[in-house]
Amino acid sequence: MSLSRVSDEEIQEYLDGNLGSREIADLRSRLDNCDKSQEKLREYVYLYKALKCEETHNLSPTLVEAIMENLPPLEEPKKKLNVSYIFAGVVGLITLVGLLHYFIDLTPFVKQLAAFPVFHLRLNWDIFNPLVKLIQKLNAEYYLVGFIALVLMLIKVVDFMLLDPEYRKINH
Amino acid sequence: MGVDMTEEKQLVKDILDGNSEGYRIFIHQYNRLVNHVVFKMVSNEADREDISQEVFVKAYRNLPNFKFDSKVSTWLARIAYNTCLNYLEKKQIPLYQDVVAEGACIDENPGFEVKPDQFTIDRNMAYKLCREIDELPVNYGLILSLYHLQEMTYKEISDILSMPEGTVKSYLFRARKLLKDRLVRNFCLEDLCL
Structure with a gap:
């Protein structure tokens, strides 16, 4: 000590x-x-x-009124991309596709889809051919619609996480 | 100071939902904080009101981008600090100035003979103290106010001033020592207290 x-x-x-x-x-x-x-x-x-006990200062009431009268429009929230959300979204998407592929037999889905009029048309544009072939290869019918809907939902969820500001998530 | 985080969020949400009157509450809630920053950094009385107004307008405009990564008070104080910095830059007023350690012989001062819990401090004392703080470098006075009046932590102050916590702590120590030495040198206790 x-x-x-x-x-x-x-x-x-x-x-x-x-x-x-x-x-x-x-x-x-x-x-x-x-x-x-x-x-x-x-x-x-x-x-x-x-x-x-230091002296404190307050705004004069007239100044408060002046501020209130001159309030500008609120800015649009800046949209920021968050790498971790993108990663989570991509992983989620891959997982979803994997699960669908593993658990669901897409054969009837594609059959139904192949019967859809648009796919019977002879498309001359080369760019559609790979797509048609891909869909036919997938051999999916009803489930493909569900699959697309799920993917779209997932994209929306990712979009919400990426682009929506935090304040919208405030709970009452 | 002392505003609950949930209340803060609710108030901000109300304002963002279009309730501009909520902003009046916001101003009343935080005007003391903004004024502490502005009054500590800007000595020209005519400019102080303009700067306070500018701070609140900036805050309103940027409120949608506030993510609650920090307290509203920290975020707002940072806006106030940066607005004042811009003002000081324009006016070419230095933020730091060399302060000579005055009053080195405080031990010889006969003033402090009273037990600390026996005195009260009146408005006159508060005024004198303010004048003494105004004599300190800008950032010293600001750190004193944020720490003692706004009861902010070193971390919060370091976020506002964008400087390391260690630097904040060291400035705070130096500021208090300087201020104490000045008070001891310039006043005796009868002058300062009732």
Whole structure:
């Protein structure tokens, strides 16, 4: 235990409540043995109390009215992309496709879809051919519609997470 | 100060839902905080009201972008601080100035003979204290106000001033020491207290 004079910093730490019980005990014993330190502590206690009573200022009522009258339109919330949400969305999408592929037999789905008039048309545009082939390859019918709906829903959920501001999620 | 986070969220939601009168409540709730920042950083009385007004208008405009990553008070104080910084820059007023450690011989001062819990502080004292704080570097006074009057933590103050917590703590210590030395040197207790 040191019996040196207590420093300004130690007194401030003490009054801020940042000292542990051992440090407080040490500080008190040093204070008991040093009049100068006690005086310094009194000065700081006085200062702390005075700082709590510092003059405060309020806006004049006319200024409040002026602010209220000149309020600008609210800004549109800035849209920020969050990498973790994108990652979660992609993982979710892959998981969904995997689950659908594993649990659902898409054969009747594609058969039904293939019977749909549009797919009987002979499309000359090359860009549609791979798509038609893909759908036929998937061999899906009814379930494909459900699958697309689910994907769209998932996209909406991801879109909501990515683009909607936090304040819309506030609960009453 | 002392505003519950749920109340803060509800108030902000009301304002964003189009209840502009809610903003009047918002102003009343936070005007003390904004004024603490503005009055500490801007000495020109004519400019203070304009800056306070600018702070509240900026805050209103940006409210939709506030994500509650921090308390409203911290966010608003940061807007106030940055607005004042811009003002000081325009006026070319330095944020920091060298402060010589005055009053080195405080031990010889005979003023403090009273037990700390026996005094009260009147408005006159508050005025004198304000004048003494105004003599400190801008950031010192601001940190004192945010810590002691707004009861903010080192972390909150460091977020507002965009400086490390350690720096905030060290400024706070220096500010209190400087202020104490000035008070001890310039006043005796009878002058300051009832």
